[in-house]
Amino acid sequence: MIVRGKDITGPLRESADVCIIGSGCGGGASAKILAEAGKKVILLEEGGYFTSRDFDGTEGFAYQTMYQRRAGQSTEDLSVTVLQGRCVGGSTTVNWMTSLRTPEFTLDDWRHRFGIEGLSAKDLDPYFERVERYLNVKAEPDENHNPNNRIILDGARALGYSTKANGRNARGCVRSGACGLGCPFDAKLSVALTYVPDAVKSGATVYADCRAEKIEGSGKTKRVAGYVLDNERRTTKTDFVIEAPVVIVSASAIHSPVLLLKSGVCNSSRQLGKNLTFHLTTAVAGRFERIIYPSGGIPQSAMCDEFLNKNGDNGGFWVEAVPVYPALAALAFPGFGRAHRERMREFPHTGASITLVKEIDSVGRVTVNDHGRASISYDPGPKDIEYLKQGVAAAARIHFAAGAKEVMTLHARPTIIRSEGEIERKIRAASWERNSLALFSAHPLGTCRMGNDPQNSVVDPHCQTHDVPGLFVIDGSVTPTSLGVNPQITLLGIAEKSAEWLAENFAAVAR
Amino acid sequence: MTHMDSLHAESTGRRRFLRQTLFGSAALFVAPFIPAKILRKQTARNTAPALLFFTQEEYAVMSAAAARLTGFPAGAPDSRDTIDAALRADKFLSTEDPEIQDQIHLLLTIFNSPIAALFFSFEFSRFTSMDDKAQDGYFEGWMTSSLGFRRTGFQALKRLSMSMVYTDQRSFGEIGYHGIEAPGGAR
Ligand SMILES: Cc1cc2nc3c(=O)[nH]c(=O)nc-3n(C[C@H](O)[C@H](O)[C@H](O)COP(=O)(O)OP(=O)(O)OC[C@H]3O[C@@H](n4cnc5c(N)ncnc54)[C@H](O)[C@@H]3O)c2cc1C
Ligand code: SF4
Numbered sequence: 001m002i003v004r005g006k007d008i009t010g011p012l013r014e015s016a017d018v019c020i021i022g023s024g025c026g027g028g029a030s031a032k033i034l035a036e037a038g039k040k041v042i043l044l045e046e047g048g049y050f051t052s053r054d055f056d057g058t059e060g061f062a063y064q065t066m067y068q069r070r071a072g073q074s075t076e077d078l079s080v081t082v083l084q085g086r087c088v089g090g091s092t093t094v095n096w097m098t099s100l101r102t103p104e105f106t107l108d109d110w111r112h113r114f115g116i117e118g119l120s121a122k123d124l125d126p127y128f129e130r131v132e133r134y135l136n137v138k139a140e141p142d143e144n145h146n147p148n149n150r151i152i153l154d155g156a157r158a159l160g161y162s163t164k165a166n167g168r169n170a171r172g173c174v175r176s177g178a179c180g181l182g183c184p185f186d187a188k189l190s191v192a193l194t195y196v197p198d199a200v201k202s203g204a205t206v207y208a209d210c211r212a213e214k215i216e217g218s219g220k221t222k223r224v225a226g227y228v229l230d231n232e233r234r235t236t237k238t239d240f241v242i243e244a245p246v247v248i249v250s251a252s253a254i255h256s257p258v259l260l261l262k263s264g265v266c267n268s269s270r271q272l273g274k275n276l277t278f279h280l281t282t283a284v285a286g287r288f289e290r291i292i293y294p295s296g297g298i299p300q301s302a303m304c305d306e307f308l309n310k311n312g313d314n315g316g317f318w319v320e321a322v323p324v325y326p327a328l329a330a331l332a333f334p335g336f337g338r339a340h341r342e343r344m345r346e347f348p349h350t351g352a353s354i355t356l357v358k359e360i361d362s363v364g365r366v367t368v369n370d371h372g373r374a375s376i377s378y379d380p381g382p383k384d385i386e387y388l389k390q391g392v393a394a395a396a397r398i399h400f401a402a403g404a405k406e407v408m409t410l411h412a413r414p415t416i417i418r419s420e421g422e423i424e425r426k427i428r429a430a431s432w433e434r435n436s437l438a439l440f441s442a443h444p445l446g447t448c449r450m451g452n453d454p455q456n457s458v459v460d461p462h463c464q465t466h467d468v469p470g471l472f473v474i475d476g477s478v479t480p481t482s483l484g485v486n487p488q489i490t491l492l493g494i495a496e497k498s499a500e501w502l503a504e505n506f507a508a509v510a511r
Numbered sequence: 512m513t514h515m516d517s518l519h520a521e522s523t524g525r526r527r528f529l530r531q532t533l534f535g536s537a538a539l540f541v542a543p544f545i546p547a548k549i550l551r552k553q554t555a556r557n558t559a560p561a562l563l564f565f566t567q568e569e570y571a572v573m574s575a576a577a578a579r580l581t582g583f584p585a586g587a588p589d590s591r592d593t594i595d596a597a598l599r600a601d602k603f604l605s606t607e608d609p610e611i612q613d614q615i616h617l618l619l620t621i622f623n624s625p626i627a628a629l630f631f632s633f634e635f636s637r638f639t640s641m642d643d644k645a646q647d648g649y650f651e652g653w654m655t656s657s658l659g660f661r662r663t664g665f666q667a668l669k670r671l672s673m674s675m676v677y678t679d680q681r682s683f684g685e686i687g688y689h690g691i692e693a694p695g696g697a698r
Contacts (some may be wrong), residue, residue: 058678058690058691059677059678060678063678072670077659078663078667078670079663176692177691177692184691233606234606295691296692326677326682326683326688327673327674327677327678329677330581330676331669331673331674336582336654337581337582337650338582339582340580340581340582344677345686347686347687348686348687348688369610370610371608371609371610373608412662412665412666413654413655433662434659435659435662435663435666436655436662
């Protein structure tokens with residue numbers, strides 16, 4: 001059963017075997033596995049429950065209703081916009097569907113540096129296979145790439161860079177381009193269309209519009225308390241308390257540490273909220289004579305993986321296409337005024353690629369502000385900034401090789417590159433200070449990191465917190481480092497594995 | 512204390528919060544130098560729309576800022592071919608969280624203050640009284656300032672203005688955006 005906030009009329013008091021907070025990758029996959037194992041599962045989601053009937057393909061609707069902070073979530077200084085979903089299905093309802101396994105070198109790094117056993121490529125491959133089968137993950141055939149993705153495939157190939165089509169979790173995709181706004185055709189196999197309904201089929205109850213504010217108690221009587229929200233009016237309606245011996249926090253890498261910090265638990269390591277990674281992202285936009293129409297067709301179907309861990313330092317970057325909708329373009333395009341408006345008029349001739357850095361020396365952190373909300377800080381490290389510059393340069397080269405007439409970066413002070421020969425000079429001359437360049441993250445991770453040592457990690461390799469038996473964190477918070485690839489398959493694989501372990505060891509855990 | 516009491520027990524001290532943000536601490540530094548008379552001064556406007564969040568003065572500042580930033584002229588709210596970004600922002604911000612609302616009020620106050628303009632640009636003038644060229648120069652100063660909080664303030668105004676204009680379908684025709692097309696939207 002899926003219950004919306006508007007259908008909850010009085011204070012809600014319930015009990016269950018497992019209470020899960022957040023319905024994205026971590027929460028949705030855990031709910032399915034545990035409900036199918038016969039556990040009574042309650043799944044709480046602060047955002048609303050929407051279906052393809054609601055998705056109208058506009059940024060206005062999507063950002064207002066399905067994104068955290070109406071798509072305005074960012075670091076305190078506004079230097080990095082942090083995009084996340086806030087609805088049943090979590091970020092998967094609005095994500096761009098690129099489906100990639102965790103790079104082996106990243107998993108090796110976790111074993112060496114954090115003593116994590118049981119998460120090698122060999123251990124995770126069966127879970128990845130299962131997830132990919134369940135979500136029908138397949139690479140698109142050549143004829144399905146839109147002109148924006150062709151820039152990457154053709155440009156990178158011409159330069160001799162490694163490039164390929166990536167898998168996507170879709171069935172019956174009509175290539176509308178709306179993935180980031182909610183799929184109106186039920187073709188995207190998001191968590192809301194797969195794990196959540198399957199959990200419900202096995203008896204789980206989903207409460208949408210219910211925000212957990214605090215976790216209390218220990219042992220068999222843990223209590224999750226919070227508010228039922230009227231998300232349309234942005235007010236609270238009533239309150240709820242759910243009692244359960246096992247609680248899983250799956251509120252994402254930004255919101256899980258906030259909930260735990262507010263609850264005053266799981267921070268004996270002093271690592272809670274620290275180690276935030278972003279997969280730091282910026283973009284280049286090329287102007288082409290031909291029509292690209294960057295919002296049409298499959299948004300993300302190809303990438304260039306030439307530069308990831310190329311130096312063997314676990315860092316580097318990646319280049320992907322990015323769907324460009326008008327408001328997103330307007331925020332990202334440099335400058336202001338008439339020149340900005342002129343640039344917007346070239347929208348159909350604009351191609352855009354993002355470059356995403358697998359961080360090695362940036363420092364990110366989530367704390368709680370006086371209003372009980374997430375306060376995000378992020379200080380990009382010099383090595384990561386260097387990779388960001390190289391990423392912008394590589395993306396610009398790819399655009400020129402694919403026929404761009406000029407390429408602009410997202411610097412506030414417009415940096416327009418008119419030929420390949422200008423790339424290095426212009427990129428080196430530009431400012432890379434905070435708020436001099438539009439930066440994004442759609443992949444925040446790492447704030448309740450996993451490890452063997454309770455002194456420097458928050459959860460163990462089964463995602464159970466070191467401090468409170470029966471309290472788990474299963475979501476993007478647990479990764480010990482930046483991944484280097486888009487995270488959903490990694491997070492689903494880890495969630496399935498951890499939830500399966502929990503189901504098998506339930507009696508011991510729920511003491 | 513009950514669960515709910517403890518949920519409510521968070522301090523919401525405005526000054527404390529503002530001190531914790533880059534923009535807030537700068538705002539607290541500059542604000543005492545701005546005479547109350549200037550903060551309250553009304554900017555003339557022919558038709559005053561009913562506002563949910565902005566004061567009339569803030570609305571005038573936001574209108575002028577949005578017009579310069581987006582290149583779309585500020586128009587009467589009922590006009591068919593202009594988008595009143597400030598009026599849309601007013602509605603949007605009226606349901607924002609109090610912490611964001613506080614920061615926007617402060618930002619607009621400082622942004623339009625002649626004292627702040629004197630501090631930052633050696634020019635004693637309200638933003639709304641500057642001519643187009645001076646307004647562009649003033650924005651340029653905020654956008655590229657060596658002070659982080661001014662760049663943050665610029666980003667806040669730009670994001671608000673752009674998102675109000677480019678989520679309005681009336682802006683789509685000009686940029687050749689046709690909305691979501693299916694099946695086979697690939698061109
Ligand atoms: C625009 C966009 C594009 C993306 N594209 C891709 C892609 O192409 N490929 C890919 O692999 N990844 C992509 N991602 C990232 C991927 O979707 C996420 O990494 C993944 O969904 C994270 O899973 P999670 O479980 O950690 O959190 P989420 O999926 O974000 O789910 C967390 C949920 O918890 C809820 N919540 C938060 N706090 C509370 C609370 N206190 N009480 C109750 N509920 C709460 C939130 O509302 C949210 O629904 C994209 C993300 C975005 C935003
Ligand atoms: S491109 Fe495919 S998966 Fe994405 S919204 Fe359109 S139909 Fe759905």
